[in-house]
């Protein structure tokens with residue numbers, strides 16, 4: 001039996017190959033190269049490797065077999081049956097390349113075996129002839145134990161020997177021999193499969209050569225056919241001639257033939273008679289012989305039949321066993337194949353899934369690409385449309401350009417005309433411009449002259465003031481706040497469009513006894529005149545414009561004293577110490593002018609001091625905050641030098657506007673600290689900013705010493721009105737004392753007899769001794785409130801201001 005390992009796994013692909021093999025090739029497997037491959041894939045076919053030559057050589061062997069000494073027909077018949085079964089087996093296996101087909105082949109084999117392969121007839125010469133026997137291979141018939149291997153190794157033909165055919169009726173031995181041959185063939189099959197492949201290739205080459213030869217032969221055939229046609233026509237001619245001759249001869253010999261026939265018929269009848277007689281005799285003899293032989297043959301057939309039956313049953317059993325084994329093997333193989341198939345299917349499924357995924361991905365990409373293509377096409381269409389529109393517009397543009405060219409030409413003509421007109425007009429305009437320029441120059445000259453005259457007027461006015469020696473007084477009325485808007489005093493500015501020096505205050509109603517009896521009410525108008533009156537509309541800039549020349553005097557070496565007088569809340573601090581107040585503006589101007597004077601050789605050194613007089617005590621506003629209030633300062637007079645100093649008072653060098661801003665900030669901070677200690681202290685103290693200027697001229701060697709005192713006085717309310725108590729009372733007394741002293745000093749200065757001027761009555765007057773006493777240019781701001789309720793205080797302030805304004809202090813001197 002063939003080893004199970006001899007059945008290699010049939011791959012899937014060869015199955016497909018098999019299914020494509022034409023049926024003709026399957027049946028004629030040994031001669032087909034494809035069947036060779038098929039055999040290579042199915043090693044269970046022991047005859048599958050028989051080469052073409054071997055198979056072809058089967059015919060002579062068959063003839064040899066037929067020519068062999070006759071065996072008992074029954075024996076040969078059995079061998080033939082087995083051989084034909086094998087042959088069928090081989091053919092079936094060759095034709096079936098998968099398990100299913102193999103199983104079908106096996107079942108077919110079985111049925112074939114049981115029907116004793118085709119027709120078995122007994123001929124007179126005891127020869128068994130069958131269809132299977134004629135188609136089977138002689139080598140199978142001749143296989144026997146011991147000789148098979150040599151035969152296979154020496155040749156692929158199974159040798160057929162007469163001895164084998166005449167071998168004794170050892171069916172088992174013969175079967176064993178056949179099985180061994182079968183095994184050897186199987187082994188050989190594996191060995192020769194490669195050779196077969198090579199041979200198949202060679203056969204293929206041979207086939208191609210044969211095809212070539214066939215084509216050549218076809219060509220030759222065609223030539224031959226042509227010759228044949230020619231020969232045929234020649235032959236037709238000859239035939240015609242021969243027929244005529246034949247007919248002649250026929251006619252000639254017909255009579256002779258008829259005669260001969262008649263004679264032969266007579267002779268035949270004689271012979272027939274004789275033959276019938278002899279035949280009767282022979283028939284009788286033969287009948288006897290045949291009957292004897294029939295009896296003998298019947299016995300032999302019966303014996304053969306019995307032996308055949310037993311052998312058949314043995315074979316049947318073996319066949320079934322083989323079939324069972326094969327079935328099991330094939331089933332196992334089928335299972336493994338199925339598993340393999342399953343694995344392949346799984347793999348295929350996963351590959352299909354991957355492929356599906358890939359396909360879907362590609363689909364997505366395709367969709368995206370299509371969408372992209374669609375959008376691109378859309379864009380292209382849009383672009384084309386735009387291009388079309390643009391072309392249309394271009395055409396329209398070209399047309400309009402053409403028409404514009406025409407228009408342009410006509411316009412050029414018009415332009416030329418207009419240019420001529422314009423040129424004429426230009427010359428007229430130039431004339432007019434010249435006239436205008438002349439007029440403007442004249443106006444500028446007139447304005448300049450006017451300004452100069454105004455300046456001159458002011459200078460002269462100042463000179464007159466200086467000659468008169470008066471302290472100048474500026475009156476400033478602050479605007480009412482939102483709260484005060486319903487209680488505003490009736491204030492008039494009678495010369496607001498001219499000198500701006502008069503102010504009228506309409507007092508409260510007065511009802512006299514007579515007036516009451518008469519039923520009349522009188523109001524008093526308080527009229528005052530000062531150097532300048534500023535209405536609520538005036539800004540600090542407007543105010544500073546009027547005092548800038550006075551500030552300039554400090555650079556020229558004069559002592560300048562500017563102070564603000566007025567009741568609490570009348571606008572003193574706003575005028576003097578606010579961000580754009582007189583201190584800031586005066587210092588700015590001094591720095592600007594000093595910088596301008598550098599060209600003329602002047603260098604200025606500036607120093608600042610800031611003090612506060614509160615309750616007749618002097619405080620340094622430029623010390624550190626924690627030092628404030630700790631240092632007590634006093635005033636010292638240097639009669640020789642003619643100046644007042646405060647020893648220990650901080651004096652800061654001011655080199656820039658920033659330094660001045662720092663000084664003001666520090667002073668404001670200290671005043672805030674002081675305010676927490678004494679409520680509303682800032683209103684109830686005098687603050688004095690002292691700017692000392694020392695100028696030297698390198699070119700001329702001149703020196704100038706000037707002082708600018710900017711003073712924000714405490715509120716000037718009268719004691720009777722203040723209703724103050726305790727500390728507040730003390731403050732008020734101190735304030736009134738210093739302000740009274742100021743009044744007294746100014747009054748004393750204004751008198752003709754100046755023997756005693758009470759400067760030392762207060763710290764304020766003592767400090768301002770040289771600023772008030774004739775060696776100074778002094779300016780007093782009288783700040784007044786616009787509130788009706790404050791009219792009495794306002795009138796009081798204005799009266800004091802009038803006194804000051806009328807005071808003659810003599811001309812100031814340069815130092």
Ligand SMILES: Nc1ncnc2c1ncn2[C@@H]1O[C@H](COP(=O)(O)OP(=O)(O)OP(=O)(O)O)[C@@H](O)[C@H]1O
Pocket residue numbers: 477478479536538566567568569570571572573574575682683684713714715783
């Ligand atoms: N010309 C002005 N224009 C606008 N507001 C002003 C003007 N003058 C004063 N004020 C405002 O009036 C209020 C009182 O002014 P300010 O503090 O200067 O008065 P004061 O006389 O210095 O008072 P005190 O004696 O208490 O220091 C402030 O709010 C100030 O801003």
